[in-house]
Amino acid sequence: MTVLNPARTVAELKELRALTGDEDGAQRVAWTDMWAQARAWLRAKLEELPVEVETDEAGNMWATLRGASERALLIGGHIDSVPNGGWLDGCLNLLAGLEVLRRLAAEGTPPVTVRLVDWADEEGARFGRSLLGSSAFSGTIDPEELLELRDRAGVALPDALAAHGVDLRAAPGARRQQANAAAYLELHIEQGPVLEDMGLPMGVVLGTFGVERHRITWRGQAAHSGSTPMHKRRDALAGAAKLALHIRDIARETGDGAVCTSGGVVCRPGIVTSVVETAEQLLDQRHLDGGKLAAMLDAARRAGERFAAEERIAVGWDRIWRIDPIPFHPELIELADAAVREVCGASHRLPSGPLHDAAEVARAGIPTVMLFVQSLRGISHNKIEDTLEEHLQLSVRALDRLADKAMAWIGGGR
Numbered sequence: 001m002t003v004l005n006p007a008r009t010v011a012e013l014k015e016l017r018a019l020t021g022d023e024d025g026a027q028r029v030a031w032t033d034m035w036a037q038a039r040a041w042l043r044a045k046l047e048e049l050p051v052e053v054e055t056d057e058a059g060n061m062w063a064t065l066r067g068a069s070e071r072a073l074l075i076g077g078h079i080d081s082v083p084n085g086g087w088l089d090g091c092l093n094l095l096a097g098l099e100v101l102r103r104l105a106a107e108g109t110p111p112v113t114v115r116l117v118d119w120a121d122e123e124g125a126r127f128g129r130s131l132l133g134s135s136a137f138s139g140t141i142d143p144e145e146l147l148e149l150r151d152r153a154g155v156a157l158p159d160a161l162a163a164h165g166v167d168l169r170a171a172p173g174a175r176r177q178q179a180n181a182a183a184y185l186e187l188h189i190e191q192g193p194v195l196e197d198m199g200l201p202m203g204v205v206l207g208t209f210g211v212e213r214h215r216i217t218w219r220g221q222a223a224h225s226g227s228t229p230m231h232k233r234r235d236a237l238a239g240a241a242k243l244a245l246h247i248r249d250i251a252r253e254t255g256d257g258a259v260c261t262s263g264g265v266v267c268r269p270g271i272v273t274s275v276v277e278t279a280e281q282l283l284d285q286r287h288l289d290g291g292k293l294a295a296m297l298d299a300a301r302r303a304g305e306r307f308a309a310e311e312r313i314a315v316g317w318d319r320i321w322r323i324d325p326i327p328f329h330p331e332l333i334e335l336a337d338a339a340v341r342e343v344c345g346a347s348h349r350l351p352s353g354p355l356h357d358a359a360e361v362a363r364a365g366i367p368t369v370m371l372f373v374q375s376l377r378g379i380s381h382n383k384i385e386d387t388l389e390e391h392l393q394l395s396v397r398a399l400d401r402l403a404d405k406a407m408a409w410i411g412g413g414r
């Protein structure tokens with residue numbers, strides 16, 4: 001007999017929506033009064049359990065259920081939302097985790113310590129810095145880089161944090177929370193269409209994509225649209241256009257979830273009476289496999305050289321940003337897959353396009369895995385974000401099963 005009550009999770013999600021949302025959606029932007037109110041609501045529920053609740057140097061809120069061993073299983077989520085956000089992003093993770101804590105506490109002392117964490121400012125909606133609390137935990141934050149960030153009203157990030165009792169310069173102290181962490185689990189809505197297209201309620205996340213972002217500058221020659229014969233032209237846009245089409249083949253041929261996007265082209269002089277002299281093109285490429293990502297970039301570069309020669313134009317590449325793929329733990333992926341199969345009958349493994357707090361935890365070297373539950377229409381960061389209630393309930397059961405498997409795995413001396 002178990003006290004796990006997934007219907008209660010759905011009811012609590014609705015309670016939170018009523019408390020912190022309006023006709024435009026969820027309004028729990030981090031470092032606002034509404035966010036603090038949402039946290040106080042969560043804290044009150046946690047305090048009904050035999051757990052210790054604390055807030056760390058970066059504003060992350062932790063609830064710790066002491067186990068027979070100090071080695072700890074972490075379960076995470078984020079109660080903050082984007083403005084006009086959905087009712088599930090981030091808070092499903094927490095409320096499902098709360099239900100798991102309730103079940104474990106009712107059964108007595110768990111074999112390992114279990115800690116639920118509400119990461120501070122996952123979304124970065126107000127100051128543009130995502131994963132703030134989890135990057136303080138992982139040790140990848142540099143407070144000096146954030147001192148000048150301001151919101152639209154001109155409020156500086158350090159002042160907004162201070163209003164909620166957080167000293168930005170002390171935030172890296174949250175690293176101490178890594179002590180005894182043996183595994184990290186996160187349940188999240190998919191925020192994409194893959195599981196819905198496959199008719200599956202849930203899947204297991206293999207990791208987060210590596211990303212390569214470049215600005216490609218094509219240089220031809222401006223020339224009169226009326227007097228320049230076609231064979232005399234050196235048209236910079238022709239190179240960008242050929243590449244924009246070719247990257248679709250590169251992604252298709254690479255497979256395994258590969259995506260390539262030509263996000264925009266700016267042409268100069270950009271008038272109807274001139275051949276394009278320069279075309280600045282933005283390219284985003286993503287893959288879960290670092291080698292395949294590098295190969296996709298190489299293929300795009302080689303194609304660019306070819307198109308430049310064909311069009312008698314020049315091409316130059318500048319990297320805007322890159323991040324390595326962050327793979328999740330292979331043994332935890334197996335356990336997660338088993339948990340999803342037991343609860344839903346079938347599972348699917350997929351990469352995550354968006355970054356999540358789980359990526360920061362994995363970067364810290366803590367074995368990590370995520371579960372995805374289907375998103376209707378693949379829509380998120382929008383008030384129409386939704387998931388079937390039966391799928392939400394399955395997701396609570398799957399997280400609960402996975403927590404037991406992960407505790408046994410930790411207890412096995414890992």
Ligand SMILES: [Zn+2]
Nearest residue numbers: 089090122188
């Ligand atoms: Zn989220």
